[in-house]
Amino acid sequence: MKKILILAVVAAVALAGCSSKKEPGAKASVSIAAADLARELMKTIPALDPAKASFLVTSKGFNITALEVVQFLIDQYGANAAQLKTLSLADLKSAIEQNAQQLGERRLLLAAAVEAKTATTPEELKTALDAQYAQAGGEAQFAEMLKSRNMDPGFIKKSVGEDLMIQKYLQTALGAAAPVTDDDLKKAYAADKTASVRHILLLTQGKTDAEKAEIRKKLEGILARARKGEDFAALAKEFTEDPGSKANGGLYEDFGHGKMVKPFEDAAFSVPVGQISDIVETAYGYHILKVEGRKKETEPFDKVKDQLAAQLKEQRQTSAFETILTGLKEKAGFKVQAL
Numbered sequence: 001m002k003k004i005l006i007l008a009v010v011a012a013v014a015l016a017g018c019s020s021k022k023e024p025g026a027k028a029s030v031s032i033a034a035a036d037l038a039r040e041l042m043k044t045i046p047a048l049d050p051a052k053a054s055f056l057v058t059s060k061g062f063n064i065t066a067l068e069v070v071q072f073l074i075d076q077y078g079a080n081a082a083q084l085k086t087l088s089l090a091d092l093k094s095a096i097e098q099n100a101q102q103l104g105e106r107r108l109l110l111a112a113a114v115e116a117k118t119a120t121t122p123e124e125l126k127t128a129l130d131a132q133y134a135q136a137g138g139e140a141q142f143a144e145m146l147k148s149r150n151m152d153p154g155f156i157k158k159s160v161g162e163d164l165m166i167q168k169y170l171q172t173a174l175g176a177a178a179p180v181t182d183d184d185l186k187k188a189y190a191a192d193k194t195a196s197v198r199h200i201l202l203l204t205q206g207k208t209d210a211e212k213a214e215i216r217k218k219l220e221g222i223l224a225r226a227r228k229g230e231d232f233a234a235l236a237k238e239f240t241e242d243p244g245s246k247a248n249g250g251l252y253e254d255f256g257h258g259k260m261v262k263p264f265e266d267a268a269f270s271v272p273v274g275q276i277s278d279i280v281e282t283a284y285g286y287h288i289l290k291v292e293g294r295k296k297e298t299e300p301f302d303k304v305k306d307q308l309a310a311q312l313k314e315q316r317q318t319s320a321f322e323t324i325l326t327g328l329k330e331k332a333g334f335k336v337q338a339l
Helices: 034-042 066-086 089-115 121-138 139-148 152-172 182-190 211-227 230-238 260-266 301-334
Strands: 055-058 063-065 192-203 249-254 285-296
Touching: 055 066, 055 089, 055 230, 063 066, 063 089, 066 089, 089 152, 089 301, 121 139, 121 152, 139 152, 152 192, 152 301, 182 301, 192 211, 192 230, 192 260, 211 230, 211 285, 260 285
Parallel strands: none
Antiparallel strands: 055 063, 192 249, 192 285
C-alpha cells in the first residue's frame, strides 16, 4: 500500500470548505448537503444518522461526529461525495473510518502546532494562497471554482492558514531527524534499489479486536492456499481489498525505499525473491506479500549520491513523523471508533 507522505497529511484538506447553507441546529461547519448525504448513508450504516451525536473519533481534547466526517468528505470531493451512496457496506465503512482518522490526525497536529506557539506571517499566507490560485489557473478561476461549489472564501483562507501552521510545526519537529552520513549513502547504494511484489490486503481499520481476529484467520487460510501452490495473482484478484492493485493481481512494480509504509517495505526488501511472507500488519490491515523481484542501482555512485541523500532524509523524516503522531495520539487518548 502506498503511503501518505509527511506533508500530504495536511495538504489533502487545504481546500476544505462548506456550504453557505447550514443545517438548523448543527455546528457552523456542517452543511445541509452533509446532513442530507448522511441521511442517505444511514440507510446502509444507521450510526451515520445526523440526528445522533455518534462519535467516530474520541480524544481528551476533542471528539468528531459521524456528521463532521461526512462534511469532511464533501469538502474534499464535492458532488462526487454522492458516490458514497453506491458503495457496499464494507467499502462505505472503510471510507468513513479512514477519513475519520485523517480528520482526527489533522486536528491533533493543529493542536500541537498551537501549543508549540507556531506562527505564520502574512507573506507566507499570501504565498500559500497564490499557490492555490495557480493550481486553479489564476485567482479569478479560483474564485469561480469556490462560487460553483458554494464555498466560503473566508473559510478557505482560514483553512490554508491552519495548514501552514501544521507544516511549519512539522518542519521544526522533523528538523532533528538523524543526519545522513557518507557510510549511510554507501550502504544505501549497495542495497537493493527497487522491489516488485504482489500482495493481498484484508482491511482492519476501525475493526474490533474480535473482528481483527477473524480477518487474520481468513488471511491465514489464504496464505496456506498460496503456499500450497495456488496462483498468487488469482488469489489477490479474488481476495485483496486494496483497490490500487486488485485488478493487477496485487502487483506493485519497481517501487523504491520510502514509497510504502514501513512494515510493508521491510517485508518487500527482506523476504527472498520468489517466496511469500508471513502475515504483515500495517495501519491498513493484514497483508501477505509474494516478492517477484528486486533490482540494484545501475548508475555510478557519484551520479546518484545526491538522490540517495534526499531519499534517506525523507525516510528518516517519515519515521520521525510517525513517531511524533503516535506520541500525540497516546497523549491525547486518540481512538477511532468502529462503525
